[in-house]
Amino acid sequence: MSAQRKDDHVRLAIEQQDTRSGINQFDEVSFVHHALAGIDRPQVSLGTSFAGISWQVPLYINAMTGGTAKTGVINRGLATAARETGVPLASGSVHAYLKDPACADTFSVLRRENPDGFVMANVNATASVADTRRAIDLLEADALQIHVNTAQETAMPEGDRSFGSWVSQIEKITAAVDLPVIVKEVGNGLSRETVLTLRQLGVRVADLGGRGGTDFARIENGRRPLGDYGFLHDWGQSTAACLLDAQDAGLPVLASGGVRHPLDAARALALGASGVGASGVFLRTLLDGGVEALIAQIANWLDQLAALQTMLGARTPAELASKDLLVHGTLRTFCADRDIDTGRLARRSRSADALHDSTGSAR
Template structure:
């Protein structure tokens, strides 16, 4: 494994944040979430006071069915972002993940790099925190990452599309399954295997299960597009990978196509609002990760802006569950959902029984 200079990797971290922010301005508003509707039953609602938003993931109980997903870290600028995200998570009871800590593991003497991550636990000492490393790292890095943040869980991200387009990326993917298996085995806490925005297919989820992980974040298309970000970092002399624009599957496609005996599912990728969260839960996610929307809010107004937004989301999700007659997020998997448009075409090609999804409440 070639280790880059920390300064080079730090610059890339800041580039990613800046490019992700500029990308949001021209990202198409319509996403696969919009191809999912609930069949309305006018007398099927319950009292909002009877709704409990807590969810069970692995052996954890989370107060909310959504969380702050891994974004960044490793520079002074990204450390400020992580601090504000951690404060918001602390004040609202949301679990929180960080971006890849690999840069911190490779530069243990650099206090700025270290604190860009450790500030999450400093500001949120009793909250649920997830560390993050990439596949391909040495097995002991699973232990080191968890120790860095005193983490409750470890995200291991797989990002072959990003690496393919990244100017300095690696295209040696043949060892990834073995690497993932060793990281899972070495981790002192449960591992969440996650994509970075291109989706986890049914076959991939089955492989993740067989390699020993019990949780996966499908992290589909529609949010921050690392293919576009890395392509923007390429010079005119380098090949243009925009030819691959749109590559991958959405979170909704991955959830609907997931194997019944696969890992417990988390979902992320382009989650814009509480209704996207509810739709993801209805499609089988245990909880939903939010990144871009929360990052934009923090950059505009810090934790002071993000805390009221999160509380608004909690209120809206409660109201929508009451409307749908769900006492808790798990009961959403018995609601009737109608799948249309491009997502329906995907489901038909994959052999998913769409009429059955539209009649789920009648089989309860």
């Protein structure tokens, strides 16, 4: 059942990529164009640092799959692309391995094909400390992702229905492991209140995992004979909304969910993300064109992100968070209801200019 479910997830995720347009609130975020803000390309770096972690690029391949022969082949391709482009990489949930060690190779291939890369192991919020350590050891992981997914579990025919222990278990895991712990939603978003709770639990990073990309509640409902959980489709907050909600929450955040192209990545970084993850768009490329096509796509994304930084005058990804942004439409309504000052975002460069003037620094 578990193996079939993993293969079903891939098939249904690709069907979403092919047929679903959806509402992506990244389109409701735009940069204010300042015609003389640009800098020289050699001044631009893509490096990012957060929570004691340093990456040479702010883009990463986020958690997808593993546990079957087919998904092992996918993971080999993802790991090869990560190795060739230098992007960090997260495994899919290793729950299948914890239940059946015979499928270990479908996950460990991520490290074998990418021996020097940054690899994140992924477990669920009910994993024991012992099982978490097994997952870390399997991948020789550099960081740990704990995924949270109540909407998916609710729609899943054989899913969990007991969520009350998740907070205490996340705290136990975080205290027990020596690696940075990243808590990740799978597509329904982390609210500001949740991010604040994670900070109190000792979690180092929040991967906001918002609505807009692969919808796992929709996938699980597609596995139900009656498809009777359609009311959970598009549940939660978009990634853009989560980024706005999490500002000044005191925890570094990663942005994933609905990232379609380098402009979305730049928007996410400008909204405060330290790194930006993509899954579905990379999976589609890998399955359609093979690993060389995925390598070319990631390299192109990184080149275009550097080009955007050059045009916007951001020497680093972190400097994008000082660039002026406009928030429109339904996302602006969300901000009004959540008491988020969008006007401040539109005037951020004035504060940066004032700081430069007061310190006597050259622009």
